[in-house]
Amino acid sequence: MSDEAPDNSGHRARLRKRLFEGGPEALLDHELVEYLLALTIPRKDTKPLAKTLLKEFGGLPGLLAADAEAMLRIEGVKDTQIAALKAVHAAALRLLQARVREQPVLANWQALLDYLRADMAPHAIERVRVLHLNTRNMLIRDELMNEGSIDEAPLYVRQVIARALHLGSAALILVHNHPSGDPSPSRADIDVTRRVAEAGKPLGIVVHDHIIIGSEGHASLRAKGLI
Structure with missing residues (x-):
């Protein structure tokens, strides 16, 4: 038996195909969060929860940087979903920080600003x-x-x-x-x-x-x- 209900399975497969073929810009913010949540919540439509989270925290940057306790107050969110979101946030910050470390900071100012904004602006x-x-x-x-x-x-x-x-x-x-x-x-x-x-x-x-x-x-x- 499939791990997902048939209607969700087809939708998630389409999201996955768009992500593979079109890269990061192929999915809207709520679709990225929806697919990420789907990895931890099988057999359930995760689009409503994704939209709720984005609205509650003011968009994708605010959601990824949100405090775990604040996320837990949202119905349907458990530790597993928070861990998935935090892992993505940590990976994104490490990629940005790696760019900062590549060369002298004063010669790489835009990379520094990108990193600092991603890490600090949503707090x-x-x-x-x-x-x-x-x-x-x-x-x-x-x-x-x-x-x-x-x-x-x-x-x-x-x-x-x-x-x-x-x-x-x-x-x-x-x-x-x-x-x-x-x-x-x-x-x-x-x-x-x-x-x-x-x-x-x-x-x-x-x-x-x-x-x-x-x-x-x-x-x-x-x-x-x-x-």
């Missing part, structure tokens, strides 16, 4: 991370430093510099997200960036930039002339 709380670079501006470590609330996450100058000394970092790029969507820097963002730069300067540690990520885009304090 509902602020997260602060520091990218550590060597003397060739190659990425040696990408670390999440702190998580906070919907409008604030702490960045401690001493913690950043101590970690940079431990890793032997020659340069830093500070990054955080604005869950509001607006990436405009606040006065506090500017002040803490300047304090990190001042603390690092006598130690030979350069702050290349502070990038703020939001759903509406990104802001570079360096490009704005603020550091």
Whole structure:
């Protein structure tokens, strides 16, 4: 006996054929999620659940980055479905991060922005991370430093510099997200960036930039002339 009901089997086979022949662009977002869910929920139409999830979390990026507990509140979602979605998200981020590691970060800026937007823009709380670079501006470590609330996450100058000394970092790029969507820097963002730069300067540690990520885009304090 087939593992799937006949009506679902034919539909899934068509989705699979389109994916194989047309590549990533061949399926709509809800069809990608539908097929992924079908791998963990046999013998059931997964299109309604896929559409519900996308609507609840504001689209594919928000769904893949969503907190597991938030997903579990959706009827029909179990650990198995969450694991499948999280595995896809992790694979996508690793592919984007691999592009960042291929060459000096300053010469590969768009790849860095693509990676940071995919990882940070969908989050509902602020997260602060520091990218550590060597003397060739190659990425040696990408670390999440702190998580906070919907409008604030702490960045401690001493913690950043101590970690940079431990890793032997020659340069830093500070990054955080604005869950509001607006990436405009606040006065506090500017002040803490300047304090990190001042603390690092006598130690030979350069702050290349502070990038703020939001759903509406990104802001570079360096490009704005603020550091």
